[in-house]
Amino acid sequence: xxxxxxxxxxxxxxxxxxxxxxxxxxxxxxxxxxxxxxxxxxxxxxxxxxxxxxxxxxxxxxxxxxxxxxxxxxxxxxxxxxxxxxxxxxxxxxxxxxxxxxxxxxxxxxx
Amino acid sequence: xxxxxxxxxxxxxxxxxxxxxxxxxxxxxxxxxxxxxxxxxxxxxxxxxxxxxxxxxxxxxxxxxxxxxxxxxxxxxxxxxxxxxxxxxxxxxxxxxxxxxxxxxxxxxxxxxxxxxxxxxxxxxxxxxxxxxxxxxxxx
Amino acid sequence: xxxxxxxxxxxxxxxxxxxxxxxxxxxxxxxxxxxxxxxxxxxxxxxxxxxxxxxxxxxxxxxxxxxxxxxxxxxxxxxxxxxxxxxxxxxxxxxxxxxxxxxxxxxxxxxxxxxxxxxxxxxxxxxxxxxxxxxxxxxxxxxxxxxxxxxxxxxxxxxxx
Amino acid sequence: xxxxxxxxxxxxxxxxxxxxxxxxxxxxxxxxxxxxxxxxxxxxxxxxxxxxxxxxxxxxxxxxxxxxxxxxxxxxxxxxxxxxxxxxxxxxxxxxxxxxxxxxxxxxxxxxxxxxxxxxxxxxxxxxxxxxxxxxxxxxxxxxxxxxxxxxxxxxxxxxxxxxxxxxxxxxxxxxxxxxxxxxxxxxxxxxxxxxxxxxxxxxxxxxxxxxxxxxxxxxxxxxxxxxxxxxxxxxxxxxxxxxxxxxxxxxxxxxxxxxxxxxxxxxxxxxxxxxxxxxxxxxxxxxxxxxxxxxxxxxxxxxxxxxxxxxxxxxxxxxxxxxxxxxxxxxxxxxxxxxxxxxxxxxxxxxxxxxxxxxxxxxxxxxxxxxxxxxxxxxxxxxxxxxxxxxxxxxxxxxxxxxxxxxx
Numbered sequence: 001x002x003x004x005x006x007x008x009x010x011x012x013x014x015x016x017x018x019x020x021x022x023x024x025x026x027x028x029x030x031x032x033x034x035x036x037x038x039x040x041x042x043x044x045x046x047x048x049x050x051x052x053x054x055x056x057x058x059x060x061x062x063x064x065x066x067x068x069x070x071x072x073x074x075x076x077x078x079x080x081x082x083x084x085x086x087x088x089x090x091x092x093x094x095x096x097x098x099x100x101x102x103x104x105x106x107x108x109x110x111x
Numbered sequence: 112x113x114x115x116x117x118x119x120x121x122x123x124x125x126x127x128x129x130x131x132x133x134x135x136x137x138x139x140x141x142x143x144x145x146x147x148x149x150x151x152x153x154x155x156x157x158x159x160x161x162x163x164x165x166x167x168x169x170x171x172x173x174x175x176x177x178x179x180x181x182x183x184x185x186x187x188x189x190x191x192x193x194x195x196x197x198x199x200x201x202x203x204x205x206x207x208x209x210x211x212x213x214x215x216x217x218x219x220x221x222x223x224x225x226x227x228x229x230x231x232x233x234x235x236x237x238x239x240x241x242x243x244x245x246x247x248x249x250x251x
Numbered sequence: 252x253x254x255x256x257x258x259x260x261x262x263x264x265x266x267x268x269x270x271x272x273x274x275x276x277x278x279x280x281x282x283x284x285x286x287x288x289x290x291x292x293x294x295x296x297x298x299x300x301x302x303x304x305x306x307x308x309x310x311x312x313x314x315x316x317x318x319x320x321x322x323x324x325x326x327x328x329x330x331x332x333x334x335x336x337x338x339x340x341x342x343x344x345x346x347x348x349x350x351x352x353x354x355x356x357x358x359x360x361x362x363x364x365x366x367x368x369x370x371x372x373x374x375x376x377x378x379x380x381x382x383x384x385x386x387x388x389x390x391x392x393x394x395x396x397x398x399x400x401x402x403x404x405x406x407x408x409x410x411x412x
Numbered sequence: 413x414x415x416x417x418x419x420x421x422x423x424x425x426x427x428x429x430x431x432x433x434x435x436x437x438x439x440x441x442x443x444x445x446x447x448x449x450x451x452x453x454x455x456x457x458x459x460x461x462x463x464x465x466x467x468x469x470x471x472x473x474x475x476x477x478x479x480x481x482x483x484x485x486x487x488x489x490x491x492x493x494x495x496x497x498x499x500x501x502x503x504x505x506x507x508x509x510x511x512x513x514x515x516x517x518x519x520x521x522x523x524x525x526x527x528x529x530x531x532x533x534x535x536x537x538x539x540x541x542x543x544x545x546x547x548x549x550x551x552x553x554x555x556x557x558x559x560x561x562x563x564x565x566x567x568x569x570x571x572x573x574x575x576x577x578x579x580x581x582x583x584x585x586x587x588x589x590x591x592x593x594x595x596x597x598x599x600x601x602x603x604x605x606x607x608x609x610x611x612x613x614x615x616x617x618x619x620x621x622x623x624x625x626x627x628x629x630x631x632x633x634x635x636x637x638x639x640x641x642x643x644x645x646x647x648x649x650x651x652x653x654x655x656x657x658x659x660x661x662x663x664x665x666x667x668x669x670x671x672x673x674x675x676x677x678x679x680x681x682x683x684x685x686x687x688x689x690x691x692x693x694x695x696x697x698x699x700x701x702x703x704x705x706x707x708x709x710x711x712x713x714x715x716x717x718x719x720x721x722x723x724x725x726x727x728x729x730x731x732x733x734x735x736x737x738x739x740x741x742x743x744x745x746x747x748x749x750x751x752x753x754x755x756x757x758x759x760x761x762x763x764x765x766x767x768x769x770x771x772x773x774x775x776x777x778x779x780x781x782x783x784x785x786x787x788x789x790x791x792x793x794x795x796x797x798x799x800x801x802x803x804x805x806x807x808x809x810x811x812x813x814x815x816x817x818x819x820x821x
Binding site: 001002003004005007019023024025026027028029030036037038039040041042043046049079081082084085086088089090091092093094099103104105106107108109110 | 117161166178179183196209210
């Protein structure tokens with residue numbers, strides 16, 4: 001599977017209700033170090049209710065300059081959330097389906 | 112396109128703490144410059160290949176999370192922009208094992224010449240540039 | 252994606268529409284269509300005139316002066332082409348165009364003379380001064396001035412500034 | 413002492429490097445048709461280019477990332493490619509215009525048709541790109557280009573009515589024989605000429621080429637903040653010369669030879685010689701900069717190895733790309749298209765593409781991931797945002813105005 005199959009596809013809950021689009025995929029480098037860098041384990045997907053064009057990442061970072069732009073983009077991406085890998089039931093080019101008891105987390109990046 | 116149902120704000124829980132470096136692929140990985148061990152630009156991250164579940168198949172609970180197997184470059188860029196998908200045999204892979212660090216650039220732990228990703232650069236060097244007088248000398 | 256494409260298409264359509272609207276407003280009949288070539292010709296002949304002056308004062312080099320004259324000849328060529336493609340609808344427009352074409356050919360002729368006079372060497376190989384080129388310049392200047400006056404007169408008559 | 417010399421050199425090259433064929437032609441055209449009533453645009457453009465060149469230089473020095481890497485990273489592959497296509501085509505147009513400019517200046521010197529000079533210009537430009545060190549290339553063309561100061565000298569020698577020039581500049585109004593559409597069209601063209609995006613690509617890549625570090629930022633700021641405004645003064649002098657000599661004579665500029673007339677009138681053959689030297693150096697320098705810029709943008713988008721600090725063999729695709737660009741530019745000239753016309757279009761298209769370049773720079777200059785503590789200050793952000801709005805308006809208005817005025821005819 002390649003990332004581009006995933007980005008921008010629909011995310012639905014177990015009943016088929018659409019929650020948004022995959023705007024990003026989060027990884028963590030927390031395994032034991034391998035050869036050079038530890039494995040990049042998939043943590044989950046960032047779901048945005050509106051649009052997947054999240055190239056600026058303002059909603060996930062502590063940046064608020066230049067102010068009007070930051071506000072605009074933050075507003076476009078309001079309500080986006082992170083779903084962990086454990087809560088994903090199906091994943092592929094046709095979209096992502098979540099398990100019935102999924103938890104939505106804030107998509108803010110840890111500083 | 113069906114309209115998405117927004118989640119009520121109180122249902123969104125604070126983010127779990129992650130140990131180690133956290134990367135959002137789109138934000139921190141895609142379209143970044145890749146430098147080799149000597150700091151020579153190799154290519155850009157045009158896409159990322161994941162291990163793991165067969166696309167579209169149900170994932171049994173407790174399955175191990177997928178991980179990044181390789182950074183992809185070459186033809187995938189075209190299909191990423193214009194749609195479609197090259198056969199995976201056409202991917203040019205930079206295995207995750209040779210990645211040494213991810214910052215504002217992705218740095219590798221090997222030399223560019225040892226990678227498939229640099230074949231075009233090497234071809235142009237050997238067939239064109241090296242044949243023009245002065246091509247192998249420092250500028251004066 | 253489809254939405255952003257639609258938006259793009261709509262923006263482009265709006266731009267083209269706006270452009271068409273504006274150009275529609277700017278397009279008024281005959282005098283304006285002749286204005287472009289007329290102004291180009293006026294500018295060309297005055298440039299040549301100034302160049303001949305500067306050459307007479309020995310400020311301009313022969314190379315620079317002939318280059319300028321060559322450029323102006325090219326300019327006249329394009330102005331004449333534009334004028335020839337102008338479709339006159341009324342009798343008045345027809346006669347205005349014809350008299351302008353006549354003046355254009357006068358200007359082109361004087362520009363050619365200017366060019367030849369400017370290109371002629373100022374000093375003969377033997378060290379003596381060959382005045383063939385320079386000596387012709389005042390006459391050429393008169394020719395250019397006369398052509399300018401004719402064009403000015405016609406432009407005033409036709410109501411072109 | 414050495415440091416002071418470095419600063420002086422930097423300023424002088426910035427002045428000489430500011431003016432290219434676009435500034436030369438556009439300012440003369442505007443001066444001959446509108447007097448100094450568009451002088452304010454030059455001022456606005458110079459402040460803008462100072463602001464954004466400085467910002468991109470800072471991004472390059474702090475993060476080591478040149479502008480187009482940043483554009484791709486921030487805008488993503490799709491928008492980045494659209495941007496690359498636009499920037500690259502404009503760059504190609506500008507390369508064509510600059511090579512044409514070199515050839516036209518040589519024609520003015522020799523009387524031999526510019527078409528015969530084009531191949532010489534091509535080979536000279538390529539040889540310098542192939543073999544000459546970046547700093548030498550920059551300093552030599554910049555310093556020789558400084559002879560365009562002859563426009564300022566000529567203006568004094570012409571003994572113009574300073575009062576009326578000042579009042580034209582201070583109380584701008586549309587001249588009676590020109591329409592408001594044409595006025596604003598040329599306002600956008602002047603703005604585009606002053607703020608051409610290639611200058612930013614070149615400036616930021618140059619910072620990487622010369623391995624700037626944070627401590628070099630002060631010097632680069634001085635260079636920009638003194639050099640570009642002085643370059644702007646040169647632009648104004650070009651416009652003023654045309655306004656004093658050509659406007660009253662009823663001449664509107666369409667060729668490079670007309671641009672030279674006021675200088676010839678003021679200073680005769682000596683001034684003409686200095687002028688030609690200056691034009692050749694300025695267009696030659698700009699031809700180098702634009703050729704390199706097209707190589708930089710391509711290489712940075714696709715992640716190729718680039719830079720003049722490397723041997724050509726170590727940046728093979730970069731050098732191949734530049735050879736192709738130069739050949740394409742010459743092929744365009746070989747069709748017999750008027751280089752001045754190409755120039756006039758290139759500055760307007762530059763204005764259209766401006767937002768594509770300047771928005772990503774502004775965003776990254778605010779990103780602490782790249783910039784650490786060197787992110788933009790609040791004042792810079794406010795001014796930059798105002799400029800973003802101006803740039804956007806100019807960009808949107810350009811095409812309708814171009815159609816409406818028949819490209820300023």
